[in-house]
Amino acid sequence: AAKQDGRGCARIFNRSMLLLLEQRENLRRNLRMALERNELYLEYQPLIRAPASVVGFEALLRWRHPEVGTIPPSVFIPIAEADGLMDEIGRWVIEEACRQATRWPSSLTVAVNLSPAQFLSGSLTDTVAQIIDAVGIRADRLELEITETVLLEQTVDNIDTLNTLNVLGIRIALDDFGTYYSSLSYLKNFPFDILKIDRYFVKDLETDRKSQTIVRSIIGMAHGLGISVTAEGVETPEQAQWLIREDCDYLQGDFLGRPLGAEATRDFVRRSPKEVIRQRGEEIGRS
Ligand code: C2E
Ligand code: MG
Ligand code: MG
Ligand code: MG
Numbered sequence: 001a002a003k004q005d006g007r008g009c010a011r012i013f014n015r016s017m018l019l020l021l022e023q024r025e026n027l028r029r030n031l032r033m034a035l036e037r038n039e040l041y042l043e044y045q046p047l048i049r050a051p052a053s054v055v056g057f058e059a060l061l062r063w064r065h066p067e068v069g070t071i072p073p074s075v076f077i078p079i080a081e082a083d084g085l086m087d088e089i090g091r092w093v094i095e096e097a098c099r100q101a102t103r104w105p106s107s108l109t110v111a112v113n114l115s116p117a118q119f120l121s122g123s124l125t126d127t128v129a130q131i132i133d134a135v136g137i138r139a140d141r142l143e144l145e146i147t148e149t150v151l152l153e154q155t156v157d158n159i160d161t162l163n164t165l166n167v168l169g170i171r172i173a174l175d176d177f178g179t180y181y182s183s184l185s186y187l188k189n190f191p192f193d194i195l196k197i198d199r200y201f202v203k204d205l206e207t208d209r210k211s212q213t214i215v216r217s218i219i220g221m222a223h224g225l226g227i228s229v230t231a232e233g234v235e236t237p238e239q240a241q242w243l244i245r246e247d248c249d250y251l252q253g254d255f256l257g258r259p260l261g262a263e264a265t266r267d268f269v270r271r272s273p274k275e276v277i278r279q280r281g282e283e284i285g286r287s
Contacts, residue, residue, distance in 0.1 A: 028079050030065065035092060039064045042096055043259035046268075047111065047230065048251045050244045052281035054269075056109030056143070058252065059097035060259050061089075081117055090118040091127055098135040098142060100262050104269045111143040111173065116150045122157075125164040132168070139169035143194070146172065148180040151190065159190060166191050173230070177218065187225055194250070195222045199233025202253070206238045216246055223247070237283040244284065256280060 034040050041064060044057035063071040080086045094112050101110035118124055132139050144165060151158055162172055173194035174186070178201055187195075197218055201211045215231070222229045231243045234253030243251060260268060 024079065027065075027068075027071070027076060028083055031063070031076060031080055031083065031085060034063055034065075035089060039066070040089065040092065041262070042093065042100070043261055044100070044110075044265040045252060045259040046257035047109070048256045050248060050251055051240075051284060054108070054257075055250070056111060056141075057101075057104075057265060058111040058145070059093060059100075059113070061093055061113075077115065081115055084117070086115040086117045087121050090115055091131070094128060094142075095131045095135065098131055098137045100265070101141055102135060102137050103266055106138070106141070108269065109141050109143055109171075111145055113145045113175065114150070116147075119146055119150045119158075119161065125161055125168070128165065128170065129168060140171070143171040143173055145175040145196065147175045148177070148183070148186060151186050152181070162190050162192075166193075176232075178214065187221070187227070192227050194228045194230055196230045196232055196252075197248075199253075202231050202233045202239055202243075203235070205242050206236070212242075215243070215248075219246055219248055237280075237286070240280075240284045 041062055042059045043062055044059055046054050047056045047058060049055045061073045061077070063073075063076050065071050077086065080089055097110045097112045101108065104110075114124070128142075128144075132142065165172060171193040172191065173196055174190075174192045175196050176198040177195050179198045186192075195218065197215060201215050201218075204211050205215065219229050228249040230250035230252055231239075231248050232252050234240050234243065234251045234255050236255055239253075240251055240255060257268075
């Protein structure tokens with residue numbers, strides 16, 4: 001019986017593997033059409049300057065699949081990357097995010113994530129300059145987020161790209177800091193304006209002395225280099241309070257605001273987010 005169970009398991013395992021592959025293949029085919037069918041959309045998560053003022057939003061990509069429902073970017077972006085679709089999708093994201101931002105008060109910024117393919121395409125700076133021009137948004141309202149994986153090859157081209165974006169007035173954030181290779185030479189050689197500490201170090205800040213030491217050190221190092229720090233994934237008033245006490249510049253996370261659709265984001269800024277944020281500020285003060 002044991003043997004049969006074993007075989008049964010293997011059969012089930014293979015079958016589910018097959019289903020997964022079919023699903024992936026299915027997603028791949030549908031993703032090619034998703035843009036045209038308006039199935040891709042953006043949500044916007046508030047970025048907060050400590051202690052409690054909204055300074056902008058990060059655009060986060062979603063796919064409203066007609067059968068499967070909403071698919072998160074962690075599932076379909078790797079497929080889009082592998083299929084060479086991320087350049088086109090990424091361009092759409094930048095344009096859509098900039099267009100939405102023109103409908104917010106002009107003091108608010110918009111942050112857009114860049115995929116490695118987009119960054120390495122060679123046409124990024126031209127694309128971004130064109131979009132900014134076409135949409136009519138001030139360059140200093142746009143922030144681009146890249147991860148360390150993009151920079152693995154510290155070529156002159158990479159540095160040029162970042163310098164050109166900087167000269168245009170666009171801010172560059174190093175996203176998910178601490179989770180990949182975290183080579184400190186990146187901080188020395190690339191012109192970052194903002195460093196985003198990954199959620200991995202924020203989630204246990206209340207209890208884990210090691211996370212506390214790491215986060216404290218990152219903040220000190222960044223400030224020494226003239227770089228601002230954002231903490232990702234802030235979920236509790238205690239985490240927010242700790243980060244503010246340690247001089248973290250910006251906070252982002254479900255405690256301060258979950259990602260909202262475009263319309264809800266416009267409502268949020270129109271209603272003046274001050275009230276929401278004042279409440280959060282009081283909670284931080286109390287904890
Ligand atoms: P990211 O850039 O680090 O974005 C932050 C992620 O953390 C988002 O996940 C956000 O919803 C989530 N998050 C924010 N606050 C909290 C919190 O308090 N708790 C928890 N548990 N999670 C929180 P999301 O939207 O699923 O995006 C995942 C990743 O996909 C992003 O990580 C980014 O790397 C990538 N991504 C999203 N949109 C785009 C895009 O337009 N282009 C590219 N190339 N990548 C994108
Ligand atoms: Mg990001
Ligand atoms: Mg991030
Ligand atoms: Mg992250």
